[in-house]
Amino acid sequence: MSSRRVVIIGAGYAGVMAANRLAGRRQPDDLNVTVVNPCADLIQRIRLHEVAAGSRATAQVPMRSVLSGRAEFIEDSASRIDPVNRHVYFSSGREPIGYDTLLYAVGSGHTSADVPAGAHGFGDAESASRLRARLSQLDEGAAVSIVGAGLTGIELAAEIAEQYPRLHVRLISRGIIGSDLSGSGQHAVRSRLAALGVEILENTDVQWRDDSTLTTSGGYILTSDCAVWAAGFRVPGLARDSGLPTDAEGRLIVDESLSCPEYPEIFGAGDAVRVPDSVGGHLRMSCATALPLGAHAADSMMARLQNRPAAALSAGFMFRCISLGRRSGLIQTVAADDRPRQFVVQGRLAGLAKEQVCRMTLSWIRGERRRSGSFRWPKGPLPADVAVPVEAR
Ligand SMILES: Cc1cc2nc3c(=O)[nH]c(=O)nc-3n(C[C@H](O)[C@H](O)[C@H](O)COP(=O)(O)OP(=O)(O)OC[C@H]3O[C@@H](n4cnc5c(N)ncnc54)[C@H](O)[C@@H]3O)c2cc1C
Numbered sequence: 001m002s003s004r005r006v007v008i009i010g011a012g013y014a015g016v017m018a019a020n021r022l023a024g025r026r027q028p029d030d031l032n033v034t035v036v037n038p039c040a041d042l043i044q045r046i047r048l049h050e051v052a053a054g055s056r057a058t059a060q061v062p063m064r065s066v067l068s069g070r071a072e073f074i075e076d077s078a079s080r081i082d083p084v085n086r087h088v089y090f091s092s093g094r095e096p097i098g099y100d101t102l103l104y105a106v107g108s109g110h111t112s113a114d115v116p117a118g119a120h121g122f123g124d125a126e127s128a129s130r131l132r133a134r135l136s137q138l139d140e141g142a143a144v145s146i147v148g149a150g151l152t153g154i155e156l157a158a159e160i161a162e163q164y165p166r167l168h169v170r171l172i173s174r175g176i177i178g179s180d181l182s183g184s185g186q187h188a189v190r191s192r193l194a195a196l197g198v199e200i201l202e203n204t205d206v207q208w209r210d211d212s213t214l215t216t217s218g219g220y221i222l223t224s225d226c227a228v229w230a231a232g233f234r235v236p237g238l239a240r241d242s243g244l245p246t247d248a249e250g251r252l253i254v255d256e257s258l259s260c261p262e263y264p265e266i267f268g269a270g271d272a273v274r275v276p277d278s279v280g281g282h283l284r285m286s287c288a289t290a291l292p293l294g295a296h297a298a299d300s301m302m303a304r305l306q307n308r309p310a311a312a313l314s315a316g317f318m319f320r321c322i323s324l325g326r327r328s329g330l331i332q333t334v335a336a337d338d339r340p341r342q343f344v345v346q347g348r349l350a351g352l353a354k355e356q357v358c359r360m361t362l363s364w365i366r367g368e369r370r371r372s373g374s375f376r377w378p379k380g381p382l383p384a385d386v387a388v389p390v391e392a393r
Contacts, residue, residue, distance in 0.1 A: 003032050004305055007088055007099040009078045009238070011037035012045070013287050013361065014270030015105035016067055017294030017375065020368035022301065023068035031305070033071040034097065036088065040075050041125075042066050042365075045107075046287050046358055048128040049152070053159035054136065055326055060125060066362060068369045078106075081242040083263045101265050101301050104244075104252050105294065108233035108271035108285055116208040119147070119229040122156065134226050140166045145214060145224040147206055148231030149173030154189060155323050156230055161196035162325030170199040170222070172206055172214075174231075181320070181340055185332040188346040192324040233285060235272040247274040257300040257310035258293065267301055269293035279313045279380060282337035287361055288317060292377035295368070316380040321354040329354040337381040 006022055008015045015035060023033045041060035050056035063073060077091040081104075087096040108123070115121035120131045135144070144164075146157050149171050157171040171177070171193065177200055178186040193200060205217040214222045239245075239252040245262050246252055251274040252260060258275070260266040270290040275283060283289045292315040300310035316336030323329045329351035333341040345353065367374045 003030055004100040005032045005034065005098060006101045006103070006301060006305075007097060008033065008035045008103040008105060009081070009088065010105035010107055010270070010272070011035050011042060011063060011067065011073075012105065012107045012270060013290040013365070014107070014294035014297070015103065016042055016063075016365050017291050017368060018103050018105065018269060018298040018301075019071045020066075020068045020365060021295050021298035021372050021375070023070040024369050024372035025302075026372070033068070034074060034099075035067060035071050036074045036076055036078050036090075037063070038075070038077040038091075039125075040064075040073070043125045044358070044361070045123070046361065048123070048125065049156040049159045049323075050326075051125075052122065052128040052131040052135070052156060053163040054132055055159060055163050059128065061362065066365050066369075078238060081238065081244065081266075083242065083244060083266060086265065099265075101305060102267065103297055103301065104239060104260075104266060104268040104272060105270045105290075105297075106236045106238055106272045107290075108235045110229070111234060114234055115229045116227075118208060118210060118212070119227045122152070122228050122230050123233055131226075131228060135160065135164060135167070138164075138167055138225055141168060142225035143168045143170060143223065145170045145172060145222060145227045146230050147172045147214075147227065148229065149177050149200075149202075150230070150232070151320070151322055153230040154178065154193070156228065157198050158193060158196055158324040158328075159326075161193070161198045162327065165197070168199065169197070170201065170224070172201045172204050172216075174203070174205055176202050181330075181332050182342050182344060184342065185330055185340060185344045188330045188344060189322070189324065192328050192330075192346075196325060233271065239268075239272070249274075256312035257303075258297045258313060259300060259304065259310065264304065267297045269297040275313065280315075282317075282381060283315065284338065289315065291361065291364060291375065295375050295377070314380040316378045318378050319357075321350075321357045323351060323354045325351070327351055335381065336378060 044059040047059040079091040080089040110121040161169040206214040252268040271285040303310040320332040331345040
């Protein structure tokens with residue numbers, strides 16, 4: 001086989017996993033792997049709440065310490081994909097590059113349009129740094145309102161309350177906190193937040209009146225010295241703007257092998273893709289999903305390049321790991337389709353386990369550099385057991 005060019009757009013968990021799995025193969029000379037990302041670091045998004053609260057200096061890991069040395073790295077942002085002529089264009093205006101196979105792995109985040117005026121967005125490295133700076137300026141007794149109580153909001157509220165006992169932290173949820181956890185899981189989260197002094201407002205929608213004032217659906221006015229928007233993430237518009245097939249949220253539509261039906265040489269992985277319900281209805285936007293999708297996409301791309309049929313994805317879950325500050329956590333056991341089981345581990349042991357899982361994510365990615373195919377993941381539910389789609393994190 002003559003040398004083919006694989007271009008990977010996005011070097012998060014999915015993109016770097018895929019790049020290493022492809023470039024780490026025993027005979028990598030038949031492939032030229034190029035990775036495109038706007039910055040030369042891997043952002044460990046699963047640690048951004050630690051950075052925001054000041055319990056960790058940075059979530060950035062130098063790309064060269066995780067990405068295979070056999071992969072070319074381009075520090076730039078893709079501005080357009082031309083799927084007909086198979087080219088990627090760049091925001092900087094640099095020469096476009098061609099590809100034989102492309103992986104779309106641009107993840108998720110906030111755009112400034114999503115974040116109400118006056119609120120701090122939260123979800124990328126810059127917003128975490130800005131929030132960190134703001135929190136450090138707040139006086140004793142200042143109020144911090146976190147709007148959005150998915151797992152990200154819960155982790156952020158606990159981390160801030162633990163690091164800044166002098167602040168009044170408020171967590172505002174549209175529904176019940178931890179509604180997708182088991183009864184014992186919910187109880188563990190509530191108890192820990194209560195112990196940290198976090199005020200919880202449930203079944204509450206808010207409207208921003210100005211920088212510091214929120215009105216709740218119950219008609220109350222809440223004044224905050226710092227309001228944080230931690231509600232649902234969106235995906236970048238690159239696929240839609242490039243004329244690729246997307247769902248209503250702008251996620252690239254892929255088939256069961258993670259290839260785009262209209263352009264079979266384009267694959268997708270991670271938060272920015274829509275996997276068919278038949279194999280992915282239970283998958284939520286998460287690192288726990290991005291890593292297997294990245295690895296599976298790499299396998300499917302290899303199959304396509306070698307004219308072999310690509311296998312359907314099978315990916316599921318075993319746990320949900322939630323940090324509740326540095327000294328506590330919750331391990332919620334789940335079925336393969338992410339439905340919570342009764343058994344949970346909580347407290348310090350769970351906090352240590354969560355920390356270990358965060359470290360393992362980097363070990364799994366680095367492991368693929370040394371031995372392609374080393375990363376294994378829990379298989380998905382049997383088709384008959386697939387649950388209805390789960391809300392995004
Ligand atoms: C505070 C927080 C805590 C979390 N905790 C957990 C957790 O405990 N467990 C869990 O499973 N998940 C967790 N998540 C979710 C998880 O981080 C994401 O689901 C995961 O990062 C998705 O991986 P990805 O590879 O799809 O995308 P990302 O990690 O978002 O990476 C995408 C990459 O693509 C780049 N990119 C974007 N656009 C372009 C472009 N046009 N050109 C080139 N590159 C581009 C981005 O800069 C980024 O580097 C958490 C998220 C947050 C914010």
